[in-house]
Every structure is written in structure tokens, then in C-alpha cells.
Amino acid sequence: MALPAVGKAAPAFTLQNQDGDKVSLKDFKGEKSVLVYFYPKAMTPGCTTQACGLRDNKAKNTRQELVVLGISPDPVPRLKKFQEKEKLNFDLLSDEDHKIAEKYGVWGLKKFMGREYMGINRMSFLIGKDGKIKHVMEKVNTRTHHDDVLELVKALDK
Numbered sequence: 642m643a644l645p646a647v648g649k650a651a652p653a654f655t656l657q658n659q660d661g662d663k664v665s666l667k668d669f670k671g672e673k674s675v676l677v678y679f680y681p682k683a684m685t686p687g688c689t690t691q692a693c694g695l696r697d698n699k700a701k702n703t704r705q706e707l708v709v710l711g712i713s714p715d716p717v718p719r720l721k722k723f724q725e726k727e728k729l730n731f732d733l734l735s736d737e738d739h740k741i742a743e744k745y746g747v748w749g750l751k752k753f754m755g756r757e758y759m760g761i762n763r764m765s766f767l768i769g770k771d772g773k774i775k776h777v778m779e780k781v782n783t784r785t786h787h788d789d790v791l792e793l794v795k796a797l798d799k
Contacts, residue, residue: 683723694787
């Protein structure tokens with residue numbers, strides 16, 4: 642499945658967050674830019690590193706008028722546990738049937754320790770206040786993702 646193109650409207654979604662509340666991409670249109678980041682599984686080493694970096698950059702993200710939304714195929718109770726354990730300060734959204742991951746082209750074949758399976762390919766999408774995709778981060782380094790996002794937002798605002 643192809644990735645949504647830069648300059649096009651981001652695929653719409655409404656998903657449940659860690660508290661069971663519905664969060665829609667359209668909630669932020671005209672108000673804030675949104676970082677939608679897809680990650681494979683809550684409470685795993687890489688995903689925790691990535692989420693904690695974004696957590697620690699909350700003040701900088703707020704100054705940039707950037708909302709962070711993490712999406713994974715985890716069920717709501719697991720997201721709540723992840724949020725509480727790591728004191729995450731942004732919404733984690735449950736995409737158990739991976740329909741949104743498919744819309745964004747991040748659901749696909751993965752290989753790990755000689756095994757092949759379907760899952761989330763870690764990617765991030767920067768969506769402007771106009772609801773259009775500004776940038777697609779196809780290669781994400783979990784340790785530097787938070788800084789990479791801020792640099793990108795600053796560069797795109799110029």
C-alpha cells in the first residue's frame with residue numbers, strides 16, 4: 642500500500658485513546674499541526690525510547706503548536722498501562738484492526754529474527770493546520786525522533 646502524498650489531505654481517522662475517549666484528526670484542523678506517529682507495540686524498548694523522547698519534548702512541541710498522537714495496534718487497556726508507566730503526556734490511539742495504519746501505508750510485511758509477519762512499520766507524518774501532509778518520516782530513529790521532529794517543524798515553518 643502506498644504512503645499518502647505530501648501536499649495531499651491526511652487520511653481522516655477517529656480512534657479511541659488510552660482513556661477510551663474518541664480522538665479525531667479533524668479536531669485539530671485550523672488549530673494545530675499534528676505529528677501522527679505509528680509504532681509497533683507499547684512497552685517494548687524502541688517504542689518506549691521513542692515515546693519518552695516525545696514526552697520530554699512536550700514544552701518545545703507546545704511552543705511549536707504541535708500535537709503528538711501515537712498510533713499502534715494495541716488495545717486501549719495496554720495503552721493506558723503504557724501511558725501511566727512512562728508518564729506520557731500525549732494521546733495514544735488504538736488501531737487494533739489496523740485500518741488506519743493501512744490508510745497511511747504503514748501496515749506491511751516485517752521480518753524479525755528470521756520470522757515474517759504483518760505489522761506496523763515505524764513511520765511519522767507531520768500534518769499541517771490545514772489538514773494536509775507536510776512531511777513523511779519513513780526512517781525513524783527511536784533515540785533521536787523527538788529532536789528530528791522539532792528540526793523538521795522549525796524548517797517547515799520558515
